[in-house]
Amino acid sequence: MRDMFMLSDEGLARIEPFFPLARGVARVDDCKVISGIIHVIRNGLRWRDAPSEYGPYKTLYNRFKRWSEMGVFGNIFSHLSAKGGPPGVFMIDSTCIKVHRTACSLHKGGDTPRHIGRTKGGLNSKIHVITGERGRPLGSGPINLMGSFAL
Template identity: 35%
Template sequence: MSRRYQLTDAQWGLIEPLFPHHRISGRPTREPRQMLDGILWILHTGAPWRDLPERFGPWNSVYNSFRRWQSTGRIDAILAALQLHLNEEGLIDFDLCCIDGSNVRASKDAAGARKKNTPVNQALGRSRGGFGSKIHLVTDGNGLPLGFCLSPGQSAEIRYATSALTMARIPTSSGRYRTRPTHLAADKAYSSRALRAELRRRKIKAVIPQRSDQQRHHKGRPLVLDKARYRRRNVVERCFGWLKKFRRFSTRYEKLAGSFAAFIKLAFCLRYLRELLVDRKPAF
């Protein structure tokens, strides 16, 4: 049996404690690993749920598990547990965070969410690139994804910079969250007085070049750009490139923004598992 797109034993071992075995409504539950492998197969391939291979069980059981884990916070719990593990291992670079936005085209299946009992704004809109969503992503200095937020495709990146940075909340062993990097690197699209003022308030040093029109009208001492740190900003673009290998990330098929966000979080989790299981041999 092919194990393509399925978790390895080592990867499953890191998250198995987050899946207690119990019955729901008196019915025997299917193995959570089998359900999770089916969801990850959908994440990788972008295929419709009904095309799920039989080895994962009935497609509607896997889909219902996905919706249940999303609504009960199970996916968020996996994400937080892996982030805590990374933090304890010292694998997150808090000296530098990088931020950028990228458009994702939406399939025709993503349109037409019911308005009743669901938020009107599902982070969908039409931009020059077509109908879709924009993902505002924050990574650490090594390109590890830390947080994100969604907006309609036509939204300006600067409007969601603070929201995306707020979503990069890394749990610590004390029960608190690490929310403030030392530096934040971004391209000229994020150059604004309001964002620079917000970063100063939060004691974060901006690594953002000024646009030419801002340079002409700037008063006072010129802003100094940390060029060494700014050259590292491309890690967020490389992270986008890696994440877009997942077809459920690179194209939005979900009508609801919450379901699309759940797939993004699962892609983050796979990146974390890969980072945690890298064989780091000591240098002699």
């Protein structure tokens, strides 16, 4: 495949401290797996369509799912965005999303409240995203009913 993505040694060294420790059977090479995950996500592929050079597609999927649930990718993104220093320019974008009619009938339990409001147009959820000068997202969140929010 001609546009295969392979993470550089420098890039791998920056994120390797966030990988969980290996236990049990020897793992498939982390560099290949991370490169495969990035390739699948960047190209919008199904896991089954991942090139075999990255290792078994089931390994890519399992590692992505397990590490996502453990918060590994969130920690990596937080660390890398903090390393860049404060951006010189902030951009804020917001949008209103039409909520599906069953959203209000879901259970209200959980750690975070549901931010669903009622307007003339029906049930809506308003979201803000703040980005740096290159347009990379720094944070996002719903706004409250008063129209202000904090990231």
